[in-house]
Amino acid sequence: MPPSDPGDDAQHVMSADKAAVSRALNLVEDRRPESHARVAELLAALKDAPKAAGGHRVGLTGPPGVGKSTLTSVLARSVRQRGRTVGVVAVDPSSIRSGGSLLGDRARMSFDPSDAGLFVRSLPTAGEVGGLAYAANSAVRVLAAAYDMVVIETTGVGQSEIDIVHVADTVTLVIQPGSGDVLQFLKAGIMEIPDILVVNKADHEELARRAVADLRGALRTAHAAGASGGQDADWEPPIIATSATKGTGIDELIDALDRHRRHLEATLAARRRQGEVRWALDLFSRKHGEHGVSTLGGVAALKARAERDLDAGETPLSLCERLSREYVETLGKTP
Amino acid sequence: MAEYGKRQRDKPWIMRTYSGHSTAAASNELYRTNLAKGQTGLSVAFDLPTQTGYDPDDPLARGEVGKVGVPVSHIGQMRALFEGLPLDQMNTSMTINATAVWLLSLYVAVAEEQGVDPSVLRGTTQNDIIKEYLSRGTHIFPPVASMRLTTDLITYTVNEVPKWNPINICSYHLQEAGATPTQELAYALVTAIGVLDAVKATGRVPESDFGKVVGRMSFFVNAGIRFVEELCKMRAFVELWDRVAQERYGVTDPKQRRFRYGVQVNSLGLTEQQPENNVIRIVLEMLAVTLSKDARARAIQLPAWNEALGLPRPWDQQWSLRAQQILAYESDLLEYADLFKGSEVVEAQTQHLVDSAWAEVQEVLKRGGAIEAVETGYIKQKLVESNAARLRAIENGDRIVVGVNKYIESAPSPLTENLDDAILTVNPQVDADQRAALARWKIERDSAAVEKALGELERAAKTDENMMIPSIAAAHAGVTTGEWANTLRQVWGEYRAPTGVAGAAVKTSGTGAAAETIDKLRSRLHDLEARMGRRPKFLVGKPGLDGHSNGAEQIAIKARDVGFDVVYEGIRVSPEQIVASALEEGVHLIGLSILSGSHLALVPEVAQRLRDAGLGDVPVVAGGIIPEADAERLRREGIAAVYTPKDFELNNIMSDLIDLVDSQHAAE
Missing domain, CATH: 3.20.20.240 (Methylmalonyl-CoA mutase)
Structure with missing residues (x-):
């Protein structure tokens, strides 16, 4: 494909032209060093998209097999019925051995293929254990420029949702009745407390009631043990029972998401900024390791620097590029 | 005795x-x-x-x-x-x-x-x-x-x-x-x-x-x-x-x-x-x-x-x-x-x-x-x-x-000498005839009786009454198969079953010739990824109503094992959906599996819709029970390759697929 003008591309993305959105996602997945500058340019052009500021980035995470794909599908359809557009990033693990992946989420989703207001993209983790896919952060920003709500679906308990915190405005943890280990993780504070908790597969009322009660108990224990109360102390994480196959509880879930989005209104910019700082530092340290970080003055200094530069209009990717150049130059100077 | x-x-x-x-x-x-x-x-x-x-x-x-x-x-x-x-x-x-x-x-x-x-x-x-x-x-x-x-x-x-x-x-x-x-x-x-x-x-x-x-x-x-x-x-x-x-x-x-x-x-x-x-x-x-x-x-x-x-x-x-x-x-x-x-x-x-x-x-x-x-x-x-x-x-x-x-050596077989005559073909006119006949049926029946029967069916579906009773009444009233099923779809919804492929653990031989072949395929894909910047992504689709998914599943798993990113959507996906997925997922290659014999209708349709969506340069391959004459025709219409049950060596298929993505990349 011939390289196109990033400004034009960004315009097309912002008007939710599917071909343009897809091309933009292809670009952010491109790992060739020569593409990095174009990615940074594209994201910079999308930074102030009208949709992005007013939109909602929803993270959906939880152990395998709790029905996240089906829930995502039902959630997306219901949000569409409320007249909002939706972009979905579904992250699937890659095989460690071959690097290949089976991106199966679409199989559980049923969408109207002619709906211009719904876009689903699967992303492989590309071997990043416990992490979001390499390109997921950027992909979320592309979709956020085009659609009202972006849903990021990932699998995992314990580690990967830390990544999702960087990229989602609202972190939603999905479990099913009988997910004992998740309760233990919560209680022990191994897991940060999400903004919303969902008990899916709540087809039997009695089971669902018990699961919700168990979860409530686990949250109390976690609070008592002084676990970090998620993002902020003013928010009491709601617990919602859903059945994605029957379609029950979905309206409550959307209402809770909307409530949380409104709750964030004042702090959203700061929260997203914090995520970008973490992302920029993450990118840099993945590339250059601890040596890179300490050469440029250590974590605290880099963090302060990132906050300053991002305020000045830098994007995480361009910042990482610049830090890399500085590091390489410094290396060149040391004897 | x-x-x-x-x-x-x-x-x-x-x-x-x-x-x-x-x-x-x-x-x-x-x-x-x-x-x-x-x-x-x-x-x-x-x-x-x-x-x-x-x-x-x-x-x-x-x-x-x-x-x-x-x-x-x-x-x-x-x-x-x-x-x-x-x-x-x-x-x-x-x-x-x-x-x-x-x-x-x-x-x-x-x-x-x-x-x-x-x-x-x-x-x-x-x-x-x-x-x-x-x-x-x-x-x-x-x-x-x-x-x-x-x-x-x-x-x-x-x-x-x-x-x-x-x-x-x-x-x-x-x-x-x-x-x-x-x-x-x-x-x-x-x-x-x-x-x-x-x-x-x-x-x-x-x-x-x-x-x-x-x-x-x-x-x-x-x-x-x-x-x-x-x-x-x-x-x-x-x-x-x-x-x-x-x-x-x-x-x-x-x-x-x-x-x-x-x-x-x-x-x-x-x-x-x-x-x-x-x-x-x-x-x-x-x-x-x-x-x-x-x-x-x-x-x-x-x-x-x-x-x-x-x-x-x-x-x-x-x-x-x-x-x-x-x-x-x-x-x-x-x-x-x-x-x-x-x-x-x-x-x-x-x-x-x-x-x-x-x-x-x-x-x-x-x-x-x-x-x-x-x-x-x-x-x-x-x-x-x-x-x-x-x-x-x-x-x-x-x-x-x-x-x-x-x-595998064989003298020429008189039974398959004329291969295209050795199977039955269904007259393509059947489709249109049946549509016309259905339209006539709908005009001639008592539509009030049909409405009433469908209403009764819907009501019963919401209770736990036996569905046979209203269904027999609906049969007499002239209700159609599609009406019966759609009424119940409205009440109960539809279901997409797990594909079983994502979690399937597949043993690959650790040593020997087979392992070497796999390693070679993997390193070719790896090399291709480095040149393309993105791992080759392969959409496996099953258009039509045929639910025999074994072939598609095995291709999907094998492709994953040699290193493709594979999007597999399960069975019964319409051509529209396949094209929408290809577009949204940004795939480099599409494989279609059809065993019901409807390949001549469905494969060209997908190809046409891809062209309409500006994806005409994404190579498409097809697999299924496809007689050679049909395969020839599909190839003439731009399908890159056609595979049938005789192509049991999946590694060869994978090698072809890598070639296809490679030459398409080279052409861009």
């Missing part, structure tokens, strides 16, 4: 041929011919729209009408299908599942029209939805709603049509999906247990009558080429079913505990190469289910020698029927008591299968039973793994398939 074990000759099993195509009238003619040739029962093959609840005018039915069976959209067509065939004298097996309640309702309604009391009807509805989720793919509704239809049909026939076999628990399709004998036994039994438990839970059958329900359960079994093991498998079935009926359901009458089964022998093992060898395979497989007097099939249908090439012609089916007749009437098999009672070898192997299958039954029950194991994908994943192992064994020569991976 002069000789030991010799006794009065047994009655032979029911002999059927699975058939139906094009239209009700054409199929009716075929049934009459088959009965005249000495066939003793009918086995109706419905087309995919009928099986999945669509009328011929539905966009999803495009290219599928009359292909793999007969279209039956309303009572007029059911009437035509059995024109001149008095239903009180027929024994009719219907391969119908998600819409079984509907097709049986049409059958009962036609019987009523013929003046036949439904209580004398004899035959079978397949009605096994679990294996549809696992392998055959014609399900419509979510598991709970589907099970409700299943039990509605059972409780209705047990009372109203007592000689009817309301369900055929199918282990057949499990083997086609790759099940080992142990898995075939275990998953068929847990399915039967799931169904019986559900019937019990309806509370419609008094405890004292439950033996009757158990006694009406029948099975539809597969027989593969390892025919000694298969023979033992059938004996194991008899023993295990007796155990389940007695221990779990307390059935005291031994007759009601009898394992009653019909057979279609293995189609999976039939080869496209040297297809005449399939006749020998079919006969050996038939022996597995007939030799044991104590575990003999009650009904047999044999595939035709050329099934791997396309749809068989009447002569091909006749050849298979003759094989049955020779065994039953010419040979002395039916003159003897059980041949294997007391055989140490057979008994030991049978016991081994009994034990291993029983352990797996317990495993599934521990996981919550058949339905739960479908929803979590546990069983599906096991089947996908077994099938991958089977294909690998064929590919690397551990498992010999004559004419395929060994003894």
